[in-house]
Amino acid sequence: MPLKKGKLVGWGNYPVAESYILTPRSENDSRNILQDTPLIARGLGRSYGDQAVNNNRYVALCTHLNHFISWNEAEGILTCQAGVSLDEIITVFAPKGWFPMICPGTKFVTMGGAIANDIHGKAHHIDGSFVNCVISFTILLADGSIVTASRTENADLFWANFGGLGLLGIILTVTMKMRKIETTYFRQKSIAIRNLDHMLEALETYDKEYNYSVAWIDALARGKKLGRGVLSLGNGAGFNELPERLKHRPLRLHSATKLRVPFFLPGFALNGLTVRVLNKVIAVVQNSPKEFVHYDKFFFPLDIINDWNKGYGKRGFIQYQFVIPEENGKKNLTEILEMIADSGCTPFLNVFKKMGDGQGILSFPFRGYTLAIDFPVTPRLLAFTPRLDEKVLSCGGRLYLGKDALLEEKMFKEMYPQYPEWLSVKQKYDPQNKFSSDISRRLGLEAV
Known part of the structure; x- marks a missing residue:
C-alpha cells in the first residue's frame, strides 16, 4: 500500500503534524x-485539533471506504462503510424522502x-447525539479481528467508541436509523435577543414548540447587552405547509458550492474592528425574515464557502466548546462571557445551544448550556485558555474533546472523572496502544 509522509492538520489548521499517510x-x-x-x-479532517493527526506516526485516510452496503426502506435502516459522509447520504437518500437523524454544523463528516x-446538532435536547441513531457497527481491533458492537453485543466497546476519538480500532461499517421526511425545508423563526436574560427566557419559552434551536451570540457585547444575539428556531416542514412556489421541488437537494477561500488570509485581517463589523453582518443574516x-442553510450555513477555515490565516484557530449545567447557568455564563x-x-462565530441528557463514557454532551467560540491562535490566547478551562471546570463543565487542541491532561481528567472506565476498555481491546494519536498522548488516553 502506498505510503507518504506529509503535513496534516485538523480543521483549525492548528497544530501541524508530520504524519505517515496510508490509504486503505x-x-x-x-x-x-x-x-x-x-x-x-482519519476521515474528512473536520475535527478541529489534533484528534486525527499522529506526529511522526501513521494515519489511515479512510475516505475511500465509502460504499453503501444495504438499505431497508421499510424500516429506514442504512448500512454503509464508515468512510461515507453525511453529504453522500443526503445526496442519495433525501430525494427518496429520508434524512440523517443527527446533523452537526457541516455535512462533510464521515x-x-x-x-x-459522537456528533450532535441543533436538536440535542430532543434527539440526543449520534449514538441515538446508530444500531451497530463493525470495528477492526488491534489483534486483527473484526467484531460487531451494539447495545447488546460487545456493549462496552459500543459505548466507549462514542466520543472515543477513534482510539479503540478502525470502524469499518455502520448500521443506522434514518428519519422519514416529506420535504427538505424547515419552518424557521428568528428572534433578536437583547441580552442573556432574554436569551435564556426565550430558550425556555420555545423549548417545547420547536425541535431545533441554536443562537448566535455577540461575544464582544458588554454590560446590559451581554449575551445579545439572534436565536434561530425551527421544525421540519411538511409538504402541505410549503408555499406553492416550493411544492414543485419539495425534496430539493443542495447545490455544489463554487465559493472558496483561495488562500490563507493575512493575520491582521481578523481583528477587533473586523470582528465587530462581521458581527453586525451575522446579526442581520441570522435574523432572517424567511419562514x-x-x-x-438551516443545518450547514458555513458549507456554502469551501475552505472557510483559511480565513483565520496560517496561524490557525481553535474552536473552544464547553458545556455547563443549567444550575446557576445565568451567573456562570455571565462570568464566562x-x-x-x-x-x-x-x-468569532459564537454559537450557543441548550443540550439534553448525555450518554456514553467520553461523550461530551450533558444537560445544560453549550457555547462554541472560534479564537485565532495567538500567544495571548495560549495564556488565556488555561484560565478559561479552570472557570469552566469550577462551573461543573467540560470541553468537547472532538474540537479541543489545548487542554492539559490534568484538567481533562478533572473534567471527565469517568475516564478510568474508558481506559479499562482501552486496556481490554488495545493494551499495546496500536491505536493512538496526538490527542491521546496529550490527554493520557492510553493503556498502561
Missing part, C-alpha cells in the same frame, strides 16, 4: 496496516468520525 481501499488493506503502528484513522466524536429555509470579552482575544 478494502477490508484487507485495513488489516494489513495494523503492522504500521501507532495508527489513527460516519466513522461521527461516532468517534421556510432549505436544510443546507465577561472573561471572554475582557480577554483581549478575538472571539
Whole structure:
C-alpha cells in the first residue's frame, strides 16, 4: 500500500503534524496496516485539533471506504462503510424522502468520525447525539479481528467508541436509523435577543414548540447587552405547509458550492474592528425574515464557502466548546462571557445551544448550556485558555474533546472523572496502544 509522509492538520489548521499517510481501499488493506503502528484513522479532517493527526506516526485516510452496503426502506435502516459522509447520504437518500437523524454544523463528516466524536446538532435536547441513531457497527481491533458492537453485543466497546476519538480500532461499517421526511425545508423563526436574560427566557419559552434551536451570540457585547444575539428556531416542514412556489421541488437537494477561500488570509485581517463589523453582518443574516429555509442553510450555513477555515490565516484557530449545567447557568455564563470579552482575544462565530441528557463514557454532551467560540491562535490566547478551562471546570463543565487542541491532561481528567472506565476498555481491546494519536498522548488516553 502506498505510503507518504506529509503535513496534516485538523480543521483549525492548528497544530501541524508530520504524519505517515496510508490509504486503505478494502477490508484487507485495513488489516494489513495494523503492522504500521501507532495508527489513527482519519476521515474528512473536520475535527478541529489534533484528534486525527499522529506526529511522526501513521494515519489511515479512510475516505475511500465509502460504499453503501444495504438499505431497508421499510424500516429506514442504512448500512454503509464508515468512510461515507453525511453529504453522500443526503445526496442519495433525501430525494427518496429520508434524512440523517443527527446533523452537526457541516455535512462533510464521515460516519466513522461521527461516532468517534459522537456528533450532535441543533436538536440535542430532543434527539440526543449520534449514538441515538446508530444500531451497530463493525470495528477492526488491534489483534486483527473484526467484531460487531451494539447495545447488546460487545456493549462496552459500543459505548466507549462514542466520543472515543477513534482510539479503540478502525470502524469499518455502520448500521443506522434514518428519519422519514416529506420535504427538505424547515419552518424557521428568528428572534433578536437583547441580552442573556432574554436569551435564556426565550430558550425556555420555545423549548417545547420547536425541535431545533441554536443562537448566535455577540461575544464582544458588554454590560446590559451581554449575551445579545439572534436565536434561530425551527421544525421540519411538511409538504402541505410549503408555499406553492416550493411544492414543485419539495425534496430539493443542495447545490455544489463554487465559493472558496483561495488562500490563507493575512493575520491582521481578523481583528477587533473586523470582528465587530462581521458581527453586525451575522446579526442581520441570522435574523432572517424567511419562514421556510432549505436544510443546507438551516443545518450547514458555513458549507456554502469551501475552505472557510483559511480565513483565520496560517496561524490557525481553535474552536473552544464547553458545556455547563443549567444550575446557576445565568451567573456562570455571565462570568464566562465577561472573561471572554475582557480577554483581549478575538472571539468569532459564537454559537450557543441548550443540550439534553448525555450518554456514553467520553461523550461530551450533558444537560445544560453549550457555547462554541472560534479564537485565532495567538500567544495571548495560549495564556488565556488555561484560565478559561479552570472557570469552566469550577462551573461543573467540560470541553468537547472532538474540537479541543489545548487542554492539559490534568484538567481533562478533572473534567471527565469517568475516564478510568474508558481506559479499562482501552486496556481490554488495545493494551499495546496500536491505536493512538496526538490527542491521546496529550490527554493520557492510553493503556498502561
